Amino acid sequence: MINAPEVPLFIVEEHHEAYFIWSYAYLNRLINPAGNTLLHVDNHDDMVIARLDKSIDELEDDLNLIYDFVYEQFGIASFIIPAIYRGLINNYTHLCRYDAVSSKKTNRYVASYKSEGTYFSIGEIGPLFRLKLESTDDTWGRYQFYTHQEIGLGSKFSTGQSLILDIDLDYFSCDNSLSSVEKKIEITKKAFEDFRNNKYHPFRILPAAGVSVSCDSDGYYMHYREWQEIPDLKKATSELIDKRITRLIDFLSNNNLKPGLIDICRSRYSGYTPVDQWEYIENRLLDALGQIYYLDIKHISEISMIGG
Amino acid sequence: MENSKEKRSLYYEESRMPDGSVYMNGNIKQYLDGIGTTLPLEIISQETRQKIDRIAVCFKDFAASEYIMETSLTSEIAQVDFSLRVLNEEKECLINGLQNSYFASMAGNGSWIRVADFVKCWSNDIDDIWLEMDYDEYDQQIPQPCFFFNSSQIKNGTVIDIDLLLAKLKPLLDREQLEAIGPNIQFVIQQLPSEVGLFQVGMMLARTNDQVRIFTAELNREQTQNYLTRIGWTGSFSRLNNLFELVDQYSDGQYILDFDVSNQGVSKKIGINFGLRKNQMLPSFLDNLEEHQLCIDIKKRGVLAWSGSEGCFLGHDYGFTTIIKDISHFKVSLLPEGGFTVKAYLRYSGVYLKKMFADKKLITTQTREEEIDMPSLDYWEIQNIFKEVAYKSMLDKDYRELCLNDSKAAIRKVIGNNVKMPYIVFLEEEPEIINEDRFVYILPPYLKPSWLTSK
Numbered sequence: 022m023i024n025a026p027e028v029p030l031f032i033v034e035e036h037h038e039a040y041f042i043w044s045y046a047y048l049n050r051l052i053n054p055a056g057n058t059l060l061h062v063d064n065h066d067d068m069v070i071a072r073l074d075k076s077i078d079e080l081e082d083d084l085n086l087i088y089d090f091v092y093e094q095f096g097i098a099s100f101i102i103p104a105i106y107r108g109l110i111n112n113y114t115h116l117c118r119y120d121a122v123s124s125k126k127t128n129r130y131v132a133s134y135k136s137e138g139t140y141f142s143i144g145e146i147g148p149l150f151r152l153k154l155e156s157t158d159d160t161w162g163r164y165q166f167y168t169h170q171e172i173g174l175g176s177k178f179s180t181g182q183s184l185i186l187d188i189d190l191d192y193f194s195c196d197n198s199l200s201s202v203e204k205k206i207e208i209t210k211k212a213f214e215d216f217r218n219n220k221y222h223p224f225r226i227l228p229a230a231g232v233s234v235s236c237d238s239d240g241y242y243m244h245y246r247e248w249q250e251i252p253d254l255k256k257a258t259s260e261l262i263d264k265r266i267t268r269l270i271d272f273l274s275n276n277n278l279k280p281g282l283i284d285i286c287r288s289r290y291s292g293y294t295p296v297d298q299w300e301y302i303e304n305r306l307l308d309a310l311g312q313i314y315y316l317d318i319k320h321i322s323e324i325s326m327i328g329g
Numbered sequence: 330m331e332n333s334k335e336k337r338s339l340y341y342e343e344s345r346m347p348d349g350s351v352y353m354n355g356n357i358k359q360y361l362d363g364i365g366t367t368l369p370l371e372i373i374s375q376e377t378r379q380k381i382d383r384i385a386v387c388f389k390d391f392a393a394s395e396y397i398m399e400t401s402l403t404s405e406i407a408q409v410d411f412s413l414r415v416l417n418e419e420k421e422c423l424i425n426g427l428q429n430s431y432f433a434s435m436a437g438n439g440s441w442i443r444v445a446d447f448v449k450c451w452s453n454d455i456d457d458i459w460l461e462m463d464y465d466e467y468d469q470q471i472p473q474p475c476f477f478f479n480s481s482q483i484k485n486g487t488v489i490d491i492d493l494l495l496a497k498l499k500p501l502l503d504r505e506q507l508e509a510i511g512p513n514i515q516f517v518i519q520q521l522p523s524e525v526g527l528f529q530v531g532m533m534l535a536r537t538n539d540q541v542r543i544f545t546a547e548l549n550r551e552q553t554q555n556y557l558t559r560i561g562w563t564g565s566f567s568r569l570n571n572l573f574e575l576v577d578q579y580s581d582g583q584y585i586l587d588f589d590v591s592n593q594g595v596s597k598k599i600g601i602n603f604g605l606r607k608n609q610m611l612p613s614f615l616d617n618l619e620e621h622q623l624c625i626d627i628k629k630r631g632v633l634a635w636s637g638s639e640g641c642f643l644g645h646d647y648g649f650t651t652i653i654k655d656i657s658h659f660k661v662s663l664l665p666e667g668g669f670t671v672k673a674y675l676r677y678s679g680v681y682l683k684k685m686f687a688d689k690k691l692i693t694t695q696t697r698e699e700e701i702d703m704p705s706l707d708y709w710e711i712q713n714i715f716k717e718v719a720y721k722s723m724l725d726k727d728y729r730e731l732c733l734n735d736s737k738a739a740i741r742k743v744i745g746n747n748v749k750m751p752y753i754v755f756l757e758e759e760p761e762i763i764n765e766d767r768f769v770y771i772l773p774p775y776l777k778p779s780w781l782t783s784k
Contacts, residue, residue, distance in 0.1 A: 055715035056770035112771065150776055151777070151779070154720075154724060166773035168771070183769075313649055
């Protein structure tokens with residue numbers, strides 16, 4: 022009889038929760054505490070740099086604190102840079118394409134402003150980078166280094182490091198218009214009138230005109246619409262979703278990839294995965310992954326009680 | 330509390346067929362379906378395939394990962410005998426399979442009762458068994474099997490575990506037969522060179538029930554001839570010499586000898602089983618056989634077309650499987666009247682991707698349990714150490730060399746004292762050969778000093 026060890030697979034709702042899963046994973050010895058390869062299967066690179074209110078350097082091995090930090094400090098696209106900065110990941114490979122084209126693998130750095138661990142800078146390591154590291158005037162510190170590459174389903178990929186397979190369902194079908202999720206909040210009549218009457222209202226003069234207000238018999242509302250794509254531009258048919266899942270499995274099999282950890286992000290609340298498709302994609306994907314790995318599947322809610 | 334998933338056996342996973350009946354994942358039918366379109370018609374005609382499909386239904390509850398099609402190279406007819414190998418870890422599945430409705434309907438059939446009795450008391454010292462179905466049995470109402478068991482544990486050097494052998498033969502032979510044949514079997518085993526053991530022992534139950542077939546472990550040519558002399562073989566040594574002349578230039582020089590033992594002694598008919606020295610020799614080997622009228626053209630083409638691999642899906646628990654078709658071995662039989670027959674044993678076996686991944690991960694986990702045991706360091710401290718190591722390795726060539734040559738010393742240099750750390754392999758770049766037993770860390774690039782820098 023074979024008692025096969027299983028690959029832990031965690032389902033998260035939104036992608037910043039992956040940081041908590043990765044922390045949980047190294048604290049439970051599922052992956053290494055440093056020097057992991059992240060295979061990020063996603064329509065978006067999630068490499069947004071966002072300033073943190075608290076230093077990530079102060080996060081130690083307390084999962085409760087990490088849990089709170091994730092929800093308070095990270096956006097759904099700004100969790101990877103901190104993970105690289107901490108050293109958890111030093112190989113970032115973004116599987117974002119559906120063809121066999123791979124970008125050049127580049128060496129990059131992430132550093133924090135005044136070594137404070139709250140605001141980060143990233144860049145490519147060039148010929149004069151040594152000068153920067155040796156400079157006494159550098160306002161950036163606590164450097165961490167990583168490789169960066171974009172690949173496609175037809176690409177060759179291998180890693181000798183511990184591998185995290187990080188999949189966003191929106192890779193298979195995406196709605197960057199976020200049209201399925203209405204983002205509105207009730208406001209006071211005064212706030213409503215302030216916005217309507219002030220053409221330089223702070224919420225009007227954002228980079229993109231994403232905020233508007235409305236009223237009806239029930240009350241006054243502020244609406245937020247991120248500047249995104251037109252609806253359904255990247256939404257895929259079921260047939261195409263199936264094909265992409267099959268090709269991902271072929272990619273994993275052909276490249277002989279054995280992840281120590283898999284996380285799957287639904288992205289249904291944010292709307293990046295079409296609300297009418299996320300469940301279909303998830304079921305198909307889990308079935309397909311189950312054909313090549315023995316999976317131990319858990320939802321983040323099953324472990325997050327430790328975070329309170 | 331026991332984890333039910335961990336307790337689950339791969340081989341118990343069942344699926345439902347369209348008609349509602351249940352079959353084991355990974356059974357012979359699924360394997361045949363997996364490679365069906367690539368089976369050479371020179372070896373297996375449509376009619377033979379249909380017959381095998383019919384008989385495979387009887388074995389739908391067995392799970393096996395290795396099968397052999399046996400074809401005579403001198404016969405124009407595309408008929409095969411087929412065999413399946415059941416591993417010790419698959420025996421519970423076999424026990425259940427032998428109790429299904431098909432075998433229940435054969436209650437009282439001597440051959441299958443013998444097999445079932447053997448399987449019931451199949452101990453861990455027998456690694457595997459083979460069941461062989463002759464072509465002539467396919468159309469029988471109750472097809473009779475031939476049965477062989479792994480006998481590598483029976484002889485070790487000069488020590489022969491005759492009790493083990495007799496215990497294993499007991500379910501297969503009547504007591505009187507065993508008493509009559511037992512001494513002869515013991516004799517032929519004792520005559521083996523000390524360094525040569527047994528490969529298999531079995532019975533051709535479909536053909537006879539008073540003979541035991543012995544397969545020696547590998548003998549060289551000289552050992553084979555000497556051994557046959559010692560056991561009193563009455564066949565023609567000159568013809569045996571002709572046989573070796575025919576195959577010796579192509580074979581790997583290792584021969585498994587098979588013969589039958591009865592209460593009369595050793596059979597005149599013997600089989601010489603061997604593999605080729607190199608796969609590339611196959612065409613010339615077959616050409617040579619053809620020149621000696623021991624292989625016809627159509628079979629030559631079929632054998633040459635056999636090898637390859639096919640990917641298929643063998644149910645959820647087995648997952649994606651690569652079915653590899655290769656040639657297990659050839660057998661030249663020396664017949665009592667001095668003639669030769671040649672058979673090819675064409676194998677197909679499954680490599681389960683899931684199991685391969687799982688096995689790898691098991692090793693990794695065990696290694697980590699041993700190595701990542703750092704009571705004195707927290708994980709966030711380890712992350713900081715790696716950050717420091719990476720930084721230093723970019724600027725300091727000597728330190729980088731130390732990382733690559735002695736990771737423990739490199740880490741100790743950063744920490745400043747001795748702490749328990751995992752064994753880490755620092756590498757310049759991704760390795761060509763992946764070894765998951767190791768905690769690999771790829772260093773960032775070394776930055777050469779230039780005239781612009783002060784150092």
